[in-house]
Amino acid sequence: MAGAGPKKSKVFRYLKYIFLAVLCVLLSLFTVALLRTLSLNVNVGLQLAHWEETNHIGLDLSQRQREEMLTRFKEAIRIPTVSYSPTDLNTTALREFSSLLRKAFPTVFASSLVQHEVVAEYSHLFWVQGSQPDLLPYMLLAHIDVVPASESDGWEAPPFSAKEIDDFIYGRGTLDNKECVMGILQALEYLLLRGYAPRRGFYIGLGHDEEVSGFNGAMNVARLLEQRHVQLSFLLDEGLLVVDGVLKGLDGPAALIGVTEKGMATVKLSVITAPGHSSMPPRESSIGILAAAVKRLEDNPMPMLFGQGPERGTFEHLAHKFNFPLRFMASNLWLFAPIVGRFLALKPETNAITRTTTAVTMFNGGVKYNILPSVAEAYVNLRIHSAHSVREVMDLMEWTVGDQRVRMDLVEGFDPLPVSSYSETSFGFQILKKSILDVFPQLTVAPGVCMANTDSRHYKDLTTGVYRFAPIWAKPGDAQRIHGINERISKKNYEDMVGFYSTLIQNCDVRTLPESHSGVHEF
Ligand SMILES: *[C@@H]1O[C@H](CO)[C@@H](O)[C@H](O)[C@H]1NC(C)=O
Ligand SMILES: [Zn+2]
Numbered sequence: 195m196a197g198a199g200p201k202k203s204k205v206f207r208y209l210k211y212i213f214l215a216v217l218c219v220l221l222s223l224f225t226v227a228l229l230r231t232l233s234l235n236v237n238v239g240l241q242l243a244h245w246e247e248t249n250h251i252g253l254d255l256s257q258r259q260r261e262e263m264l265t266r267f268k269e270a271i272r273i274p275t276v277s278y279s280p281t282d283l284n285t286t287a288l289r290e291f292s293s294l295l296r297k298a299f300p301t302v303f304a305s306s307l308v309q310h311e312v313v314a315e316y317s318h319l320f321w322v323q324g325s326q327p328d329l330l331p332y333m334l335l336a337h338i339d340v341v342p343a344s345e346s347d348g349w350e351a352p353p354f355s356a357k358e359i360d361d362f363i364y365g366r367g368t369l370d371n372k373e374c375v376m377g378i379l380q381a382l383e384y385l386l387l388r389g390y391a392p393r394r395g396f397y398i399g400l401g402h403d404e405e406v407s408g409f410n411g412a413m414n415v416a417r418l419l420e421q422r423h424v425q426l427s428f429l430l431d432e433g434l435l436v437v438d439g440v441l442k443g444l445d446g447p448a449a450l451i452g453v454t455e456k457g458m459a460t461v462k463l464s465v466i467t468a469p470g471h472s473s474m475p476p477r478e479s480s481i482g483i484l485a486a487a488v489k490r491l492e493d494n495p496m497p498m499l500f501g502q503g504p505e506r507g508t509f510e511h512l513a514h515k516f517n518f519p520l521r522f523m524a525s526n527l528w529l530f531a532p533i534v535g536r537f538l539a540l541k542p543e544t545n546a547i548t549r550t551t552t553a554v555t556m557f558n559g560g561v562k563y564n565i566l567p568s569v570a571e572a573y574v575n576l577r578i579h580s581a582h583s584v585r586e587v588m589d590l591m592e593w594t595v596g597d598q599r600v601r602m603d604l605v606e607g608f609d610p611l612p613v614s615s616y617s618e619t620s621f622g623f624q625i626l627k628k629s630i631l632d633v634f635p636q637l638t639v640a641p642g643v644c645m646a647n648t649d650s651r652h653y654k655d656l657t658t659g660v661y662r663f664a665p666i667w668a669k670p671g672d673a674q675r676i677h678g679i680n681e682r683i684s685k686k687n688y689e690d691m692v693g694f695y696s697t698l699i700q701n702c703d704v705r706t707l708p709e710s711h712s713g714v715h716e717f
Contacts (some may be wrong), residue, residue: 227526240624243708249700251388253693260689263380264363266298267688268356270372271365277339277405288316288402291338298376299383307391308382313418316402317411322382324395330427332622332702333397333656334695335649336374337404337411337432340367347679361685368683370676371432373691374664375400381695393703397426404649412649419656426657428614428622430698431650433662434642436634438669441512443520448512449630450642451623452662453504453614455651456546457578459587459607462571463487463600469568480570481559487595488554488572494594496579496587500535500548501527503580504613504641509534511640546645550579550587573605580610580643611651614659616641618710622659625707629698633690634665665694 255263273294275287295318296303302320303310309321316338324331343353343366351357351364358364367373378398397419401411419426433455438447465480465487500506506527513524523530538544545551552574559570576587584607592602616623627639644662654660666672667687675681 223529227522227529240618240628240708240710243710245628245708246704246706248393248703249390251385251390251696251700253384253696255384255689259384263692264685264688266294266380267372267376268363268365269294269298270376271356271363271367272354274354275339275367275402276342277403278342280403280406280409283316283339283403283406285316288338292316292318295379299379301383301386302379305386307386314402314410314414317415318398318400319415319418320398322392322396322398324392326393326705327395329394329705330425331395331397332427333399333429333653334378335399335401335412335429335431335653336378337371337401337408337649338375339402339405340370340372341405341677342366343679343681349679351680353681358685359682362682363685363688364680364682366681369666369672369681371404371664373666373683373688374432377664377688377691378695380692381699384692385696385699390700392699393705394427396699396702397424399649401649408649408652412652416652416656419653424656426653426659428625428659428661429650429653429657430622430626431648431660431662432664433644433646433648433650435664435666435668436637438667440668440670440673443516444512445515445517446636446638447667448515448638448640449634449663449665450508450640451616451626451630452644453507453616453623453641453660454580455611455644455647455662456550456580457582457584457608457610458647459576459578459584460605461574461576461588461591461607462603462605463574463595464569464571464603465600466569467566467599470566472564472566475566480567483597483599484557484559484570484572487597487600488557488574490594490596491552491574491591492554496550496552496576496582496590498532498535498539498549499579499581500538501531503610503643504616505547505580505643506531507616507641508643512638515638546577547643548579550582551577552591553577576607577645578607578610580613583609608651611660612654612658614661619707620659621707622657622661625701625704626661626663626698629694629701630663630665632697632701633694665691 273287273291274284275291276284302308307323311319313319345352351359353366356363356365399415401408403409403411433452434450436447436449463484465484467480509524509527513521516524523534527534535548538548554572555575556573560567578584578587588602588604618624630637630639648662650660650662
């Protein structure tokens with residue numbers, strides 16, 4: 195027993211030092227975290243810098259022009275340019291839409307600065323010539339087609355009526371994506387009418403089959419530009435929008451500019467067993483084996499990758515606008531990414547930010563109640579996080595299912611799109627940011643990841659700067675209107691869209707970005 199006493203106190207002494215050391219480490223971590231939180235860069239560096247002067251033709255619309263503009267927009271909504279499948283489009287409506295464009299924007303079609311061509315019968319490509327050919331052109335994209343809509347689904351107004359209710363215009367395509375088609379051309383129409391001539395040339399591409407992959411419209415427009423060896427400074431398409439009250443804990447509305455899109459894969463799972471009579475079943479049926487595989491996929495989601503893609507930039511850019519506990523964590527993702535990720539994973543809408551999602555969308559097996567089916571099949575649709583690839587996701591699925599009897603075939607798929615730069619030297623991102631803040635000074639601008647896919651993915655060989663944004667004002671529940679029921683846009687929002695494109699086009703006339711004098715943080 196003797197000697198135990200001093201030995202014990204020695205251990206205690208060491209423990210004390212270890213404890214103190216741990217405390218020191220924790221304290222310094224905390225101090226660093228606190229300093230980061232307090233010194234939150236508002237990321238205004240370039241906004242305060244001196245920008246080269248460009249044209250500033252304001253819109254200053256008369257009441258008559260306002261009405262005219264809304265009338266044209268409503269006409270566009272009333273044409274049912276529906277894409278049902280890649281081979282089933284309403285071509286009558288698409289033709290009618292082409293005529294509407296000519297009628298609605300006579301100055302665009304008559305201007306000597308504008309060249310127009312029809313591509314793949316129903317898509318449109320415009321080239322607006324700049325006075326300084328040495329400036330790299332940019333491109334604005336939008337699409338003419340819409341997804342189907344039926345009044346019987348519960349619309350408050352018929353989906354192709356463009357009916358006005360409480361200052362909102364209702365109709366399929368009001369948010370996706372005729373507000374951009376008409377908004378871009380309307381801005382150009384007014385600018386040309388006021389004698390504007392751009393310094394930097396630009397293209398406008400209007401696809402006609404985006405909702406069914408853009409393999410005819412966008413793909414052919416992109417191919418045409420590639421054949422002409424066009425290089426673009428940047429490209430802007432639909433995608434993300436202004437979120438107002440949608441992100442919990444965020445103080446005020448934010449504009450999210452999509453800098454990439456998730457990838458996608460559709461995987462077919464199949465199990466083939468010997469057919470037989472249901473009176474002498476084996477222990478496991480094809481359906482049972484497949485059901486177990488599907489269950490394992492749902493029970494074991496793909497790994498949490500929050501913080502490893504540009505979603506990290508979203509939180510860091512918005513950090514100063516979050517209220518307290520989130521502000522502390524969002525500005526210290528180096529420490530808190532796992533916690534924030536777990537929190538986001540609680541809801542399906544935000545879970546999609548944190549990982550590759552797995553959705554079982556079809557399940558088929560069996561033809562008769564007393565026959566054991568020899569084949570059972572299921573389809574799984576995956577949306578791939580920026581830090582994953584199709585190959586990695588397939589491997590992970592095989593590992594999770596862990597059953598050789600379940601065959602997996604990749605039906606179609608593509609990797610996540612490259613991440614476009616959102617640094618202070620990125621021309622496209624900074625021009626967009628400035629234009630957003632010029633029109634909507636109350637917004638905070640941040641990069642984001644687009645969960646859905648757009649026509650812009652066909653243009654990735656023309657530029658590294660692909661951005662996805664339109665100033666659609668989305669309040670809680672509005673995102674569900676896109677491809678859902680009661681799609682609508684406020685009249686004010688549509689007018690603002692025209693104002694935004696008008697400002698953007700003129701801002702693009704700067705030759706280069708100003709020098710940043712903030713010198714801080716580049717996320
Ligand atoms: C196609 O569009 C035309 C109008 O452009 C419309 O009259 C017709 O009903 C549409 N067809 C379908 C199947 O919706
Ligand atoms: Zn769309």
